[in-house]
Amino acid sequence: MNTFGRIFRISIFGESHGEALGVVIDGCPPGIALSVDDFLPDLARRKSGARGTTPRREADLPEIVSGVFEGHTTGAPLTVLFRNENTRSGDYRNLVDHPRPGHADWVADQKFGGFQDYRGGGHFSGRITLGLVAAGVVAKKMVSGVNIRAEILSVGDCTDPAHFQDVVEEVLRTGDSVGGVVECVAEKLPVGWGEPFFDSVESLISHAVFAIPAIKAIEFGAGFAVARMKGSQNNDPIADASGRTLTNHAGGVNGGITNGNPLIFRVAVKPTASISRPQPTWNTASGQVEELTIKGRHDACIALRVPVIVEAVTAIVLADLSMIHK
């Protein structure tokens, strides 16, 4: 389903080339100052204009359709709408019979029996994350005491931000794409958010993070490195009455619950599946493998646009936990 959260609950909708897309945010407390302008900075970070991001240009102007009155949230469902304008549906007509490798084209056709909106990935499009970013803006206001920040750790093999653009230029030149790693840190979290087992912070964060298209892995704190560690190395000694630990291999979570140290996790973003180089794939019309060349406007490194989305889903989870904790 397209709904997430227990008290602060969001529902996303829309397709890449449909009329509009957006989000309904339920459970938002009344009295939060909110205007269209508040959405613009994070939306701009998602849009990006850097080389390597899609040349498709959308205004991405949010319309607040409900839930705000005289500049404040009312406590009723808050709906934010984005109109699709710059859609070139013609680009995608030829993909019906040629499912793109690494895309959901083929499974969508199988699952929805041919009724899916196949234009630009339809409801599978990364464009739907606009609604996540919008909800994230509201969520960040709800947990304004928490400092949430995600950034790119690596692009391909490169871990030096000064050279990320070089890597992107290189894959652009070859008609290819490249993956990356994004790290998110949330500081100044209260102690005690989350629950053991199914509502552990890791369960909820990972649930939300894997809702972002192209994410294939997540690790908290020391992550996969813990598998090679001894307990005497991995255990974080508690240093004082505030619960501060000398190390933070746990990534800020014990037993599923925030321990007051920074929440830290990293996610792996796969290279954009759409590449302009020819690729072999099954042709459902001809019944054989044929070469497919994807036209259209695409990102060479989708990871560049992911940090603000990761921040958004993190804020969404934390906003919900903050309300449950009360």
Added chain:
Amino acid sequence: MNTFGRIFRISIFGESHGEALGVVIDGCPPGIALSVDDFLPDLARRKSGARGTTPRREADLPEIVSGVFEGHTTGAPLTVLFRNENTRSGDYRNLVDHPRPGHADWVADQKFGGFQDYRGGGHFSGRITLGLVAAGVVAKKMVSGVNIRAEILSVGDCTDPAHFQDVVEEVLRTGDSVGGVVECVAEKLPVGWGEPFFDSVESLISHAVFAIPAIKAIEFGAGFAVARMKGSQNNDPIADASGRTLTNHAGGVNGGITNGNPLIFRVAVKPTASISRPQPTWNTASGQVEELTIKGRHDACIALRVPVIVEAVTAIVLADLSMIHK
């Protein structure tokens, strides 16, 4: 909360040293042959008796309290109960003031205001996973066409199963513990289970997997390696009308939906937090850091017992998806 699933829904309860623990399974279809004996093999795999696993001995005999009549499930909630018998509560008395590093002792005390059952980790104990394994047995019967199998890939730095026991002996000798990696593969999955966004297979599997204590990371298919790959390398070419792909970097999932290829993921298990070597930690009574030596019975490598639990939560997710897919 302690409930998971939409149609096939499980609720776990219990504490390490309480009267009993178990699981209520709602949404289980009628007519599945089920007896106490069906639970024993997986429970035995979880219990383990190998060196490096806890010397605490529990019969772990499941009692089917409701939902089964004349050898078959009835369609009503199915409850499986495990009595705690071999509890040595005295072992844990001294830990109230000495929160164990790497454990939930401190956050539990903060969150539950001192009312938590602190004996043996209480409701945070790995012992509660008995309920997960029991539910997994039922879930496996519901998706009996799917072949689910998890196994240990590495213990510490060692990737050779023939030498896993050596690594464990070494950490036992030094009063330490060690982590590991577990891989799970589900074969013969139908195409089309899961949804884009919040009910993606990755979202649901990771949600359930992080409910298992000690898991700190998960990756699907090529996982973190995708971050270093080009799109032309990572994309899985579709080879025939069945959706079979030549590679499986996606781990069997596109757009959150099973594509008919094997679902593959790996998880990192941290080293057991309880070690017999002295560790520094905050003493809440004295108000200073003091050395803590943990007595009691513990696993040296909890990863050894994790595979059957990972299988269980995987089966639980797939059983739910199978019912939603209908």
Added chain:
Amino acid sequence: MNTFGRIFRISIFGESHGEALGVVIDGCPPGIALSVDDFLPDLARRKSGARGTTPRREADLPEIVSGVFEGHTTGAPLTVLFRNENTRSGDYRNLVDHPRPGHADWVADQKFGGFQDYRGGGHFSGRITLGLVAAGVVAKKMVSGVNIRAEILSVGDCTDPAHFQDVVEEVLRTGDSVGGVVECVAEKLPVGWGEPFFDSVESLISHAVFAIPAIKAIEFGAGFAVARMKGSQNNDPIADASGRTLTNHAGGVNGGITNGNPLIFRVAVKPTASISRPQPTWNTASGQVEELTIKGRHDACIALRVPVIVEAVTAIVLADLSMIHK
């Protein structure tokens, strides 16, 4: 919260005088033929133009914003939007300090701390039921084999439809309003929908029905009359292998589950709270009881517009049950 349903799940949003209102429908299967025209008949029934219904005129034109492609549902969330156009916000300014008796003005102000959109009842407005009716149109298509029909049984003391309009004229003349009873019948229901206890048909129908503003009572089958009956009178004898019963005091439900006989229930609709006669009420500004005369455009008998809304929520519940039943 503003969401209802487990698999077929609807989320309503909007305010009486805001930008727009509508509904997001998740879990709708792909392949259902759907166009704007399909919504018009039920929307027209809700709007009504009869004497005694509000003179406020709204086009109530639905805009399908997502989830439909080439004339069919896609399986992605279906969003239907209604713009508010004919809003006279000025009418409501003076009601901030004068909570209207029988309305939610006072509780809304207490609950939402003054941030609620007070214009025309805001999110409490009966206008929000447009989203319910829209979702009902889709739901009716999903359970097209079931024949759902609601109608007015009585207006005030009058049970003769030929004279309903006379009763309405009379209350209009006196600046008053009047209540009514609506009966809903769903025929050709399959056997076996619903569950014992919390997902009983009665639980789900009543949950949804009481979401309609102004409903204060519901009874199934013989309803309150069962309290005065003997078991030998009330029991419905089963007459043949189809489960047909000779009487239908149960209203088509046994143990929370449809028994194949018509589902029958009646609801009581209170008289419109807004009346043009002066009423005493607490004035929060002056701190004393004062006379309030409500201006604006109102229904004299809201019950006249309720049948199509009752049908809608019934269809919504049945559509969800039909999907769970599979």
Added chain:
Amino acid sequence: MNTFGRIFRISIFGESHGEALGVVIDGCPPGIALSVDDFLPDLARRKSGARGTTPRREADLPEIVSGVFEGHTTGAPLTVLFRNENTRSGDYRNLVDHPRPGHADWVADQKFGGFQDYRGGGHFSGRITLGLVAAGVVAKKMVSGVNIRAEILSVGDCTDPAHFQDVVEEVLRTGDSVGGVVECVAEKLPVGWGEPFFDSVESLISHAVFAIPAIKAIEFGAGFAVARMKGSQNNDPIADASGRTLTNHAGGVNGGITNGNPLIFRVAVKPTASISRPQPTWNTASGQVEELTIKGRHDACIALRVPVIVEAVTAIVLADLSMIHK
């Protein structure tokens, strides 16, 4: 499903003649004093020993299996178990082919394909309400400031409590049963619990109330009488700054939200379906209508045992709303 509530969430399980039945209560705050003795008064009210209630005698001793430590709730799931002891399964063998009129026997057989536990109604039994009463005891402690009380208003045609027993004696003498009306009042409720639309107090209370077997109708405040009233009669004038109203036709709820006046509702309880008089019913074995005489131990007036169950579900809803309101 067998789960109810958003934060304070209960899951019931068990069958009339199975091993045990009970309830898991999740979301219960830590620190509430709770012992087995606390359950006994309400369990005794449910059991009743009056003439007209079933002669089946069960100890109904609750066993607290989890969630309580040193006399207080821990914040972990609280499980209460009741063993079935005095079961005479033989009584029900002959009912497999003779579905009892007014019971769920026939629909259960259709829905669960013959796998249902048919003994004593199995999971449809009123005996499962033991779990509701137990959860109600905990819920009452959570909303201890609210005064919840349900009582019988009428038995059959009789509204004089002094003569209720006479009515029961009469139906017992004739091998019949009789219905009744139960009224519940909750006083000293805070203002602001509940939400407009789907989480209205009426929606949640009615959802929970119809989970009680044998309830066929509910009305809030003036209830069905509002349908015959004018707005000028029905509107409750607000009398002072506390929100107190001069009348309470609304039953304490406006716009789905508590208004600080007493919450009042009435429910209709049908006559017990099991009567000892012969009844015609379809015989699935012979394929024709035959007379059925039900043996066994039954209530003549189930309404006598309903008040404490209605109180319990009311407390369960209010406890959940109290936590959401925070």
